[in-house]
Amino acid sequence: MDTYDLALTLAGLAILGAAVVPRLLAERPLSFPVVYIAAGAAAFALPFGLPRPDPVADGEAVERLTELVVLISLMGSGLRIDRPAGWRSWQVTWRLLAVAMPLTIAGAALLGWWMLGLVPATALLLGAVLAPTDPVLASDVQVGPPGEEEEDEVRFALTSEAGLNDGLAFPFTNAAIAALGAATLTDWVGGWFLEDVVVKLAVGVAVGWLVGRALALAAFRLPKASGRLAESAEGFVAVAATLLAYGVGELCHGYGFLSVFVAACTLRAYERGHDYHQVLHKFAESTERLLMAGMLVLLGGAVVGGVLEPLTLRGAVFGLVLVLVLRPLAGWLAQWRTGRPRHERAAIAFFGIRGLGSAYYLAHALQEADFGRADELWAIVTFVILLSAVLHGLTATPVMLRLERRRSIGARNRRAADRHRTDPTAGPMPPVPTPVD
Secondary structure: OOOHHHHHHHHHHHHHHHHHHHOOOOOOOOOHHHHHHHHHHHHHHHOOOOOOOOOOOOOOHHHHHHHHHHHHHHHHHHHOOOOOOOOOOOHHHHHHHHHHHHHHHHHHHHHHHHHHHHHHHHHHHHHHOOOOOOOOOOHOOOOOOOOOOOOOOOHHHHHHHHHHHHHHHHHHHHHHHHHHHOOOOHHHHHHHHHHHHHHHHHHHHHHHHHHHHHHHHHHHOOOOOHHOOOHHOOHHHHHHHHHHHHHHHHOOOOHHHHHHHHHHHHHHHHOOOOHHHHHHHHHHHHHHHHHHHHHHHHHHHEEEEOOOOOOHHHHHHHHHHHHHHHHHHHHHHHOOOOOOOHHHHHHHHHHOOOOOHHHHHHHHHHHHHHOOOOHHHHHHHHHHHHHHHHHHHHHHHHHHHHHHHHHHHHHHHHHHHHHHHHHHHHHHOOOOOOOOO
């Protein structure tokens, strides 16, 4: 059997499934990532002679492929968000970034050092790569397409957090890389903070805003005679925006991931009611799904190829603690005194989905420096991604449907209360049951 022809056949099936499977799984407690990881594992386990992916040996390829998927996903996430950026309107997002993310990194690093016996630099790396929530595998808990008013607080918080912390994980990953070559603690912290925190974050945000604004002007503000982009209805401009923002951000020595998300949000802020935003988002979403399908199939192939073989019992316990205890606790503490209902805070804290962003950061760091124990690190990170995909994939739809029912009941209660206050002849307010927290 010709391996090339077989690979083309399987690729065709995977692409077709990327269009069909999400529709079949709508409102069912099963997610697209779980199905595709299982399909990839089955395809590579069959005796067809397909070469099994090895993230340790093919680190550079993994870095580039996951980078592309995350970039397109960041653009799609930014284009989804209808809410204008602001300190109060994004309050929960800022708290998750400033509190939950550093707590998760610190907690995971301490666990890696104490439980797994990792040296401090490697423990910090493990915490950094597992800290960001993932915009790729989190589509079931993110806001809907632009303009569809599906932007409740839970979905908004998880979407905006995933969009921003995939860029904010870079300083901590670079801190781990710099720790291996630093002569003194002062040199390490001083050089890292100035360059990797202050300068690169500022440049990433500035480039994203400038690129997003320039594209918005080209799309919506130029005279029609100049060929306004929004009149063309060409969705591939979303890919152009992604590559431009990332490329310019990296060339200016900023964080390209951050530039892409900021550019998407800036572009979305112009002419919010224009149909072109839906065109851009639809193309970005389709591209993301195709790329994600391929990566998930390869992830399934890596699983049957033995990437989990170096996983120890302690490594598995580490992953369970991270997903079930550390992230939920950090997410809950970050929302202290926000005034949000307990069930919403619990959902935001629980759905800290780990995914392909973690694979990218690990592949990138291992290409930059020799941390040692690469097999074990890949085993732990892959286990966490699989655990998150299965656990969050099976619970996302039921939890989100329950939250939507609660919001619907709450809205009915408020409308009934308003009618009763404004119309004294309405009689006693009919009781509307509200689920218990």
